[in-house]
Amino acid sequence: MLRKFTKTLAGTVAVCAIALNITALEANAEELDDIVAKVGKQEVTEADLAFAARDYAPQLQRVPPTEWRKVLIDVMVEMDVLANAAEKNGMENDENFKRLMKFERNRALRNVYYQKFIASAVSDDQVKAAYDERYANFEGTPQISARHILLKTEEEAKEVIKELEGGADFAELAKKKSTGPSGANGGELGYFSKGQMVPEFEQAAFAMKKGEFSKEPVKTQFGYHVIKVEDSRKTPKPTFDQVKDNIKQELTVAKYKEVMEKLKADTKVEVLKAEPQGEAAKETPKDTKK
Incomplete structure (x- = not known):
């Protein structure tokens, strides 16, 4: 009643639970290439389920954890059924499909690069060293x-x-x-x-x-x-377990900035159209202030 209003984060517990179960799904799979289902000539593997789990994490919050695997298999089966139908209709030659594939390919490459050279580059020892340095002379309020x-x-x-x-x-x-x-x-x-x-x-x-x-x-x-x-x-000094996740996130952000700065320095980047063009420009809301 007397404490000042502070913002809270809603829904994080459910999201974290899903993330933990996704990790478990990946870790418990004997082989990521193990076949889970077959849809025509397509094969659904354990790796497909893991990738789908990441993409559908918000939707999985509405389903009991015991149902997640069944839901993910249903998702992948229906995805492959529609993909097969699209192929029969020659849609892989559609220009918009090709544009989408370029975007998806680059996003996937970005993600694997990020995981290997940024996220994985922050070790547990680095996190512990940062904690020791940060709280070496800690004086509580x-x-x-x-x-x-x-x-x-x-x-x-x-x-x-x-x-x-x-x-x-x-x-x-x-x-x-x-x-x-x-x-x-x-x-x-x-x-x-x-x-x-x-x-x-x-x-x-x-x-x-x-x-x-x-x-x-x-x-x-x-x-x-x-x-x-x-x-x-x-105030007591926070334990390592209490702050390690935040410290790791900070170190990962710093690593990202470091890597990105170097990569941009080695890459020619030209922004040719900073403002929307054509029909997109007409639909952009204008500032109505006088």
Whole structure:
């Protein structure tokens, strides 16, 4: 309730689960060329399923993991059925098909190059070395752990303070009298740093010592608070497992930029039409500001 709004990432758990199962599918295949199904003269292999799994990852989120393999086989069978029909109609000679094949070929080559010379170039040892260097002199930011009792009026808050001064248990009072969502947990807010709470609450809480409770009600937009500081510390150093994925991603991005800079330096690149031409230009939305 008191914490400032922060953005969250939706759907990442499902996507990660699919990625893990795709990796397992590839790893568990005895041979990527093992034949899974036959469609006319076409053969569907384990490798085809792995590639399809990557392309259809968003759709697989809607299906139980136990059904993924069946779905992927159905996808590949239907794909080959349509491909065979396209060949019978001579569509491989269509100019748009040839343009698409050029694009798909270049994309596939880009992907295998990226995997071999960029993603695979970042080793676990490099990630660990980067972690050791980054956190060698780590100094955490100050944090406190606090409880609070939220009340509607100043008079009610002052009455709670009197009860605390008389020896009442803070957590029990919070359970009985707090109107905030943390009341059921004895008013516990956990650890927080500066900048995470509304200003009035933060200023009062960080001015107190461990074990102290506020002697005057603290007014915020939510009502009147009685605060107790439970503990103070500095943020702990993150473990390697907690940050290794982020560090690897950063190193991979840096490697990508390094490789791309070198490749572009060795390649003549000319942008001949930076703006849309012909009919495409007519359909481009114009700036309507005056």
